[in-house]
Amino acid sequence: MRRRNLARVMHAVSAEGPLSRAAVASRIGLTRAAVSTLVDELIRSGLLEELGPERPGRVGRPGSALAVSGRGPAGIGAEVGVDHLAVCAVDLRGRLRSQAVRQGPNRGRSPRPVVEELTELIRRVVAEAEDEGLWPAGLAVAVPGLVARDARTVVRAPNLDWQDTDLGDLLPAGLPLTVDNEANFGALAELWLGDGTPRDFLHVSAEIGIGAAVVVDGGLLRGTRGFAGELGHVPVRPDGPECPCGGRGCLEQYAGEEAVLRAAGLEPDEDRVGLLAARAAEGDEDVVRVLRDAGTALGVALTGAVNLLDPERVVLGGELSGLAPWLLPSLRNELARRTAGPACPVSVSRLGPQGPLLGAAHSVVRAVLDDPATVAARA
């Protein structure tokens, strides 16, 4: 009970900027006295800060503005990409405070050396954050693959050639660890940082595989085994080309990165998305046609998903957002054609490829806001 009220205070202050105790009380439906004791505890724990008296033109004694602390716990986000590693630290106010990136292909490398490099980046970012008065409250790692529900084990990451890898064994102990699919973290970033993003949407992100994250009522739908969102293997043409998954005509055969590059006559290479975008912008008709077809295939698969889930919107995120100008028209057209009544709106994430990393770091911050009591005990 007290724990939930602490969380409600944190959320109110976090969401609506600096607030006085009285303002918080009226917002969350408690009395000023009760809020006072809650705020005292949160200030003692270093989660809230007193900014000093407000100076409003209104009558009455001015309140003392409270803000989420900029020197308390920080969320550490990390990302294992196919050709980069990245780490960042975000404070409770949601501001990016430190960052480190290492470019270089990870495909086919065994997990241990990759994670060792990642650990080095984490150490640098944590040290920088500590110099600014922050302390790490948790570590969240985004990986391009399926993650088991224990939130530690990478079951299968085809683009890295990793299988059944427990990252908890490889990463430094001591920090609470969460591992998740990068599409899931991207969707959470969209939910928390996107402007006007609803609480029910479908977030599509394609790197090499095509993943979707289903957000229902502000929470991720994970599935029994944690494998929900495998949009890439939704059948688009039941008699289409064979897919490594065993099926035929899966979406990935039409809109997956490999398939698109092959159809466009390009070699898989570094910065593949940038290459496609450049060619399309130059007016390369083959590339434009291939992307249009990919958009159509996405539209077919999304029609099924939209019929099943009735989301408020579909958001294209991750690397896909760079190709959106060429994918969107045919995608939207296909979706509209197949929908009776108004079609589900499709938009592009403004976070782009930054989404998963930011989502990971913010997930730690949200965990602190959702349960200040446990983190306060550690402070």
Next chain:
Amino acid sequence: MRRRNLARVMHAVSAEGPLSRAAVASRIGLTRAAVSTLVDELIRSGLLEELGPERPGRVGRPGSALAVSGRGPAGIGAEVGVDHLAVCAVDLRGRLRSQAVRQGPNRGRSPRPVVEELTELIRRVVAEAEDEGLWPAGLAVAVPGLVARDARTVVRAPNLDWQDTDLGDLLPAGLPLTVDNEANFGALAELWLGDGTPRDFLHVSAEIGIGAAVVVDGGLLRGTRGFAGELGHVPVRPDGPECPCGGRGCLEQYAGEEAVLRAAGLEPDEDRVGLLAARAAEGDEDVVRVLRDAGTALGVALTGAVNLLDPERVVLGGELSGLAPWLLPSLRNELARRTAGPACPVSVSRLGPQGPLLGAAHSVVRAVLDDPATVAARA
């Protein structure tokens, strides 16, 4: 806080049969003293009954067995089918206490006379329940169509030719009303009454349209507008025959009742499902082939759904269950073929066509168990 503890007591007693106060206390993690006061309140409200002393062979003073009351509030469930109306009353113990059915086609009839007939059935069932010492705690109505999130308005019921009909205006006031899709209520019945049904599953039910209900963590996924679960219009063959929804090759064109009957060369008639089942059982090759193809189409659509949602299982319910013997082999085969690793298990509901009506009545009962305080105030 007290409200939640009242609910926890009700759930414990409801789920695990007659229990003593001490047994309840150990199960929900409260002290015997606290449970005593909660139970007192629930007995005074008529939600619990004291059955008298237990007679166990164990040492110590025997407890006084508590059971959910069989003479308290009752849930009234109603169903508007394409060719029948049905109403039933279920007590807090989950037992069917009264029932009324009226056969006769409702297709194309305007809502008012249909609802008037339904109201008459409701009156009869409520009167019968009251004779047995029950009082109606709420009314839940299952309809074959899309229902808005206000849980009152039927947005579109193609098999009845109803549109934008607010049943709250037509039904007798006074009882708390919930209207929902029959597929949703069928899924809830499966969740609550099925044996071994998990908390994450996909419930497929086909009357004339093909509806699916998505159950996630023991709750229904409704979608923004309440339209989630429209499996019938998932594209199966993007270039297939045109569908009234505007799309092409929707599942309904292959596995919908109308399409199946047409393909089998049968006239749409009364008891259409029974006819198909009879023909198939006789070994009518055309019918067997048509059902096999429908199963394949269902398998394609379900592959998409399973990839997206990762449910623990798929359950075929409603009228579909009668045709399961001929649909299942090709459906399972298609699903397995298109799945890497173990395929999602598919089973058949044992509730069959009774599901929606029972689910509706039980939804009222669950609402009472979930919040005994509000209903106790009305008792």
Next chain:
DNA sequence: GCTATTTCGTCATGCCGATTTACAAATTAG
């Protein structure tokens, strides 16, 4: 058959956390 032991239900008491009430402090309105 009698006592010890075990378990159940209830009562008196205390604690935690929020509300209620009262009041001093800091501002604006007149």
Next chain:
DNA sequence: CTAATTTGTAAATCGGCATGACGAAATAGC
């Protein structure tokens, strides 16, 4: 300069559960 308004805090109160003790009702052991 006073009245009115609003904020933050302190003291008293109350709801709800835990704790500990006790009588009641059964079994176990002698």
